[in-house]
Amino acid sequence: QEVLSASNYVRNLKNYFSKEKLAHIQRQAVQEIVAWVKRDLPGRAILEKMLVVKGKKGVGKTTVLHDVYCHLANEQEYVVLAIKCDQFYDVSLNGLSQQLFTDIASFNELFNVFRDKGEKFVVVLDQLDALSQTLSTDRRWLQTYIKLIQELLKLPNARIVISTRSFDLEYDADLRKFNDTQLIKQIEVGKLSETEVTDILKLLKIEAKSKLLIELLTIPYNLELFTKIPNLEQLLQKQSGISLTKLYSELWSQVMTPRELLLTDCLNAIVKRMYEQHPNLIELAYLEEFKAEISYLVSHDILVQNGNKLSFFHADQDPFTAASYYFFAYVVGCTTGCTAFPGDAGCSIHGHHET
Numbered sequence: 233q234e235v236l237s238a239s240n241y242v243r244n245l246k247n248y249f250s251k252e253k254l255a256h257i258q259r260q261a262v263q264e265i266v267a268w269v270k271r272d273l274p275g276r277a278i279l280e281k282m283l284v285v286k287g288k289k290g291v292g293k294t295t296v297l298h299d300v301y302c303h304l305a306n307e308q309e310y311v312v313l314a315i316k317c318d319q320f321y322d323v324s325l326n327g328l329s330q331q332l333f334t335d336i337a338s339f340n341e342l343f344n345v346f347r348d349k350g351e352k353f354v355v356v357l358d359q360l361d362a363l364s365q366t367l368s369t370d371r372r373w374l375q376t377y378i379k380l381i382q383e384l385l386k387l388p389n390a391r392i393v394i395s396t397r398s399f400d401l402e403y404d405a406d407l408r409k410f411n412d413t414q415l416i417k418q419i420e421v422g423k424l425s426e427t428e429v430t431d432i433l434k435l436l437k438i439e440a441k442s443k444l445l446i447e448l449l450t451i452p453y454n455l456e457l458f459t460k461i462p463n464l465e466q467l468l469q470k471q472s473g474i475s476l477t478k479l480y481s482e483l484w485s486q487v488m489t490p491r492e493l494l495l496t497d498c499l500n501a502i503v504k505r506m507y508e509q510h511p512n513l514i515e516l517a518y519l520e521e522f523k524a525e526i527s528y529l530v531s532h533d534i535l536v537q538n539g540n541k542l543s544f545f546h547a548d549q550d551p552f553t554a555a556s557y558y559f560f561a562y563v564v565g566c567t568t569g570c571t572a573f574p575g576d577a578g579c580s581i582h583g584h585h586e587t
Contacts, residue, residue, distance in 0.1 A: 234342070235313045236305075238332040241538060242314035242358060243305070245298045250459035255432050257452075259292065261285065261421050262299045268417055269304060269354055269391050278385045279415040285395040287421035290453030293395040296421055297358045300393065304354055311346065312354045318362035318512050319538060321373040325383075328376055339380065343387055353390045357381070361400035362512065364407055371406075378406050423450040438464060445474050454479065460533060460545075462486050487532050498525035502535075502542070512543045 249255040265283060273280045285293050294316075301314040315332065322328040329339050336342050346353045363374035384390045398420070400407050410416055429449045433440055436459060440446060449455040457479045461467055467474065467482045488495050501522065505514050517540070519526055526542065529535040535542050 234333050234336050235311055237334070239301065239305070239312065239314040241316045241319055242298055242301050242356065245294065245316075247295045247298050249432055249456055250436055252436055255435050257424065257428050257432065259296050259299070259421065261296045261419050262303065264419050265296070265300045265393060266303050268419075269310070269393075277415050279410075279412060280417075281385055281390060282381070282392045282394070282410060283417045283419065284401065284410055285393065285419050285421060286398045286401050288399075289397055290451045291421045291423060292452035293421050294358050295452065297356050297393065297395055301356055310352045310354045312356065314356040314358065316358050317377060318359045319541070319543065321363055322376055323370070323372040325376055325379055328380070339383060343383065346389065347387060350389060353384075353387060355380075355384055355390065355392050357392070357394045359396075360394050361396040361404070361407065364396075364400040364404040374404075374406055378409075424452060424455070426450060429455060440468060442474070448474060448476065448479075457483065487534065490528065493525050493528055494522065495525055495529070498522040498529070514542050516540050516542060 247256055265285065268283050285296060287293050297314065301312055304310050305312045320328065320331050322331060325339055329336065329342075333342070345351075357377060357380075360374070360377055363377065381392055381394070384392050394410065396404075396407055396410075401411050402408060426446050429446050430440075432455065433449075438459070440449075449458055454476055457476075458464075461479070461483050463486055466486070467478075498519065501519065502514055505518055506512060516526070516537075519542070526535065530537050530542075533545050536545055
């Protein structure tokens, strides 16, 4: 029950586009990961217990791991713990266990139970790259998860599945330890096919004829962002020149308009706190003066609330960590010192970009 409760965040993630639950795409990677979990390991090397799900930003790695979790948990053959690393992190394993569990004192206590019972244990660590050097201000958060992985590898019946951007897997000092393709299985999540995109748009009764737009929407994050725009007709009139930046801009212009609300001030405060303290996470206690603004942003799926914490909507659909709030920082002229859109030439936030 403790493990089930600790996995609530991942289990409750949205795995469909817009508000239509039928707008879900079965990704091939899900079946590949499930098959790997069930398969006997080829040798005796300890790192063979790990699988890395990699891919560029926004391709849907989180949704894939959500579906993997649900598949394995529903079979009840495995005990599955799924953690969203950009939502739960600490400088120590004890601190992390206190965030996740109520009645379990430590990870060691949990591991001893599984070791004694001989149960098959699968741990899913999603968005580990959110704590990497490119997006995090404190390396200790990532190192806590590295320690957790090292402890898990000692368990005889454990399997570990992590997800990370390909960029961080290759260049981050800690994550590249897991870029051993000889021992560690890797599964890459790519774009959607154009057919998958058009099928989703048809289901949502959206008519988009531009091939350039369809190509843009083959990245799941872009498709989710596109379907969040209330009045798509307004955007589709200029669809020949649509880019990711324009999707953000249109969402901003249509949603961030109520003059009676201090939305830019609210977002400015959120971004500043996140940039200085925690990647994509802020406690509601810091936003007492913006209750109406928070309620509005949550109701429009710009912010996602998890207990007493808030994050930007990208956490629901596995886009790249921090991109959303960096964009809002750019729009409202926040104090990060960056004058270009994240990913554009000249943008120097953290000094790193995935190409």
